Amino acid sequence: MELKTERLILRPWKESDAEDLYKYAKDPDVGPIAGWNSHESVDESLEVIKNVLNGEEAYAVCLKEDNRAIGAIEIMFNRPVTQSDDECELGFWIGKPFWGRGLIPEAARELIRRAFEDLGVNKVWCGYYDGNEKSKRTQEKLGFKYQFTAENVYVPLMKEYRTEHISCITKEDYYGSNA
Numbered sequence: 001m002e003l004k005t006e007r008l009i010l011r012p013w014k015e016s017d018a019e020d021l022y023k024y025a026k027d028p029d030v031g032p033i034a035g036w037n038s039h040e041s042v043d044e045s046l047e048v049i050k051n052v053l054n055g056e057e058a059y060a061v062c063l064k065e066d067n068r069a070i071g072a073i074e075i076m077f078n079r080p081v082t083q084s085d086d087e088c089e090l091g092f093w094i095g096k097p098f099w100g101r102g103l104i105p106e107a108a109r110e111l112i113r114r115a116f117e118d119l120g121v122n123k124v125w126c127g128y129y130d131g132n133e134k135s136k137r138t139q140e141k142l143g144f145k146y147q148f149t150a151e152n153v154y155v156p157l158m159k160e161y162r163t164e165h166i167s168c169i170t171k172e173d174y175y176g177s178n179a
Contacts, residue, residue, distance in 0.1 A: 003059065003114065005106050009067055010059035017060055018046035020069040021053075024095030033132045034093050036157045057119075061094060061107050070095045073107045075115050079125070081166055087123040088115055092138075099134065105141050112142065112174065122171045129155070130163040144169045 003010040013021075022045035025031055031038045039045045053060075057075035062068055071094030079089040090111060094104050115121040126144050128135035144167035153164045 003110050004064070005110050007064055008103060008107055008110075009062045009064055010073065010107055010110060011062060011067075013049045013053040013058060013060045013069070013072075015046060015049060017069040018042050018049055021045040021049060024070060024097075027096050029096055030093060032158065033129065034135070035129060035155045035162075057088075057111075057114075059107075059111070061092075061103065063103075070098050071104065071107075073104070073111055075111055075119070075121075075124075081125045081127065082123075086121055087125065088119070088121050089125045089127075090115075091126075092135075105138055108138065108142050112169065116171050116174050123168050125166060125168045127164050127166045129153075130165070136165065139167050142169065143173055145173065 001012070019042055022039050022042045025039040025045055025048070028038050039048070053072055053074070055074055055076060059073050060069035061071035061073055063070060071092065073092040074090070076089045076091060077085070077087075081089055090108060092104050092108060112124055115124050124144075125147075126139050126142075128139065147166050147168055150164045150166065152161045154160075155162050
């Protein structure tokens with residue numbers, strides 16, 4: 001499945017994306033704030049493509065001009081935050097050179113549309129860890145509404161505990177705000 005927006009192509013990850021993934025995932029300002037360690041090699045990035053970014057709704061975020069991976073976005077089902085089968089969680093990140101251009105909100109709008117219109121979801125959850133103001137602002141721009149804060153959430157990839165803020169958007173909110 002490939003999705004397109006005005007500026008982006010959202011497509012499945014390929015093993016040949018490993019070098020591009022490493023280029024952005026090695027930045028210490030990208031992964032740790034989202035709950036994962038900076039990548040240390042192209043081989044590590046390849047393993048992440050094979051074993052993490054391989055879900056049915058996992059997409060490489062690519063600029064239309066060159067179709068090279070600059071970030072990731074995914075709809076995930078059966079997550080701790082979801083309460084039923086018709087709910088999902090949205091996760092995303094983008095390489096630092098692309099921050100502030102509105103690319104992740106553009107990609108997320110398309111995945112939220114897909115969740116509600118194509119996948120029959122009724123609620124999309126999204127969270128961010130304390131200090132990740134960019135993710136907080138992105139969620140607010142997309143119409144997510146704050147639900148709760150969870151203290152002492154274990155972040156396995158970082159082997160530490162954090163505070164996580166959880167928001168959601170319902171199908172009713174989505175259609176009401178996009179009518």
